Amino acid sequence: MNYFLAELVGTALLIILGNGVVANVLLNQTKGNNSGWIVITFGWAIAVFTGVYASTTLGGGGHLNPAVSIGLTVFSDFDSSMLVPYISGQFAGAFTGAIIVWLTYKKHFDATTNADAIRAVFCTAPAIRHTFYNFLTEGIATFILVLGALLMSKPSASLGTLDALPVALLVLGIGLSLGGPTGYAINPARDLGPRIAHFILPIRGKKDSDWRYSWIPVLGPVVGGLLAGWVYTFIKI
Numbered sequence: 001m002n003y004f005l006a007e008l009v010g011t012a013l014l015i016i017l018g019n020g021v022v023a024n025v026l027l028n029q030t031k032g033n034n035s036g037w038i039v040i041t042f043g044w045a046i047a048v049f050t051g052v053y054a055s056t057t058l059g060g061g062g063h064l065n066p067a068v069s070i071g072l073t074v075f076s077d078f079d080s081s082m083l084v085p086y087i088s089g090q091f092a093g094a095f096t097g098a099i100i101v102w103l104t105y106k107k108h109f110d111a112t113t114n115a116d117a118i119r120a121v122f123c124t125a126p127a128i129r130h131t132f133y134n135f136l137t138e139g140i141a142t143f144i145l146v147l148g149a150l151l152m153s154k155p156s157a158s159l160g161t162l163d164a165l166p167v168a169l170l171v172l173g174i175g176l177s178l179g180g181p182t183g184y185a186i187n188p189a190r191d192l193g194p195r196i197a198h199f200i201l202p203i204r205g206k207k208d209s210d211w212r213y214s215w216i217p218v219l220g221p222v223v224g225g226l227l228a229g230w231v232y233t234f235i236k237i
Contacts, residue, residue: 003082006060007089008096011189014051014064015097016104018044019121019194023101026117027108041175049168062162065187066090067225071146075229087189094193098122101194102201115207122198123191124183124217125210134182134213138220139227141178142186145170146228150236185217192218 021043024032032039052062061078063069069086072078101121102109112118119125126134145167152166175184185191192214199209 002058003060004085004089004092006055006058007063007086008093009058010051010055010060010062011064011090011093011193012051012097012100013054013093014047015094015190015194016100017047017050018190019098019101020104021047023105023108023121026112026114026120027105028111028113030105030108037179038176041172041179044175045168045172048171049164052162052167053164056161056164060089060161061086062164062167064090064093064189065145065221065225066189067142067187067221068146068149068162070222071225071229072150074226075233090189091193094189095197098194098197099201102197102203110204113205115205118203118206119198119210120183122194123210123214124185125213126182126216127180129213131216134216135220135223137178137181138185138217139224141174141182141184142221142224143228143231144178145174145186146225147232150228150232182217186221186224188218188221 021032021040024030024043025035025040027033048064051064055062055064063072063086066087069078069083069090073080073083105121109118116125148170149162149167152170153161153163171186174186178184195209195214198206
């Protein structure tokens with residue numbers, strides 16, 4: 001069973017639809033330009049549903065997120081030997097998905113002069129920069145994601161398989177309720193993979209990839225996911 005492929009395909013679909021809706025809203029001359037936060041949050045929910053469903057259909061766990069995989073590895077019966085193929089597939093899928101979004105919206109990237117909007121298609125940034133509170137926000141939001149997903153999905157011992165619809169609705173709620181401060185990365189692969197793509201791709205008018213902030217949407221979710229896994233061990237039936 002190719003867990004790497006399952007996570008790669010699922011995470012690529014997640015990013016294609018998730019970063020794709022951000023591109024549709026933020027880039028110039030798109031049909032969805034300036035359609036707002038509600039469109040973005042619903043688009044990301046559908047992206048999560050599609051990615052999780054695809055990954056589980058291919059025989060994976062539908063994690064799409066290193067914070068989920070790490071939390072399950074440390075605090076559940078999830079097979080630790082699958083952690084490397086899961087996480088490597090997630091990062092590869094996120095990077096691949098970001099490139100596909102860039103190709104799809106290439107002419108709109110060219111037509112956009114706002115470098116912050118261009119970068120926001122790929123990765124998150126805080127509304128108000130404050131290292132501690134940005135980190136705390138990402139940790140809290142990911143804690144809610146992982147704990148909620150575990151409680152709703154009742155993952156099997158071997159794969160930690162998540163249910164697509166409950167997790168998608170949970171991500172919709174997180175985006176609407178907790179997404180304002182940092183843009184709710186809640187997923188190291190979702191943020192870092194596309195951020196690397198932003199750094200590498202020949203995008204007209206882009207600015208730096210904000211590496212100074214980049215560690216927060218990586219470590220914050222990992223800490224939140226670990227804490228959620230720990231709490232789950234005490235409250236699971």
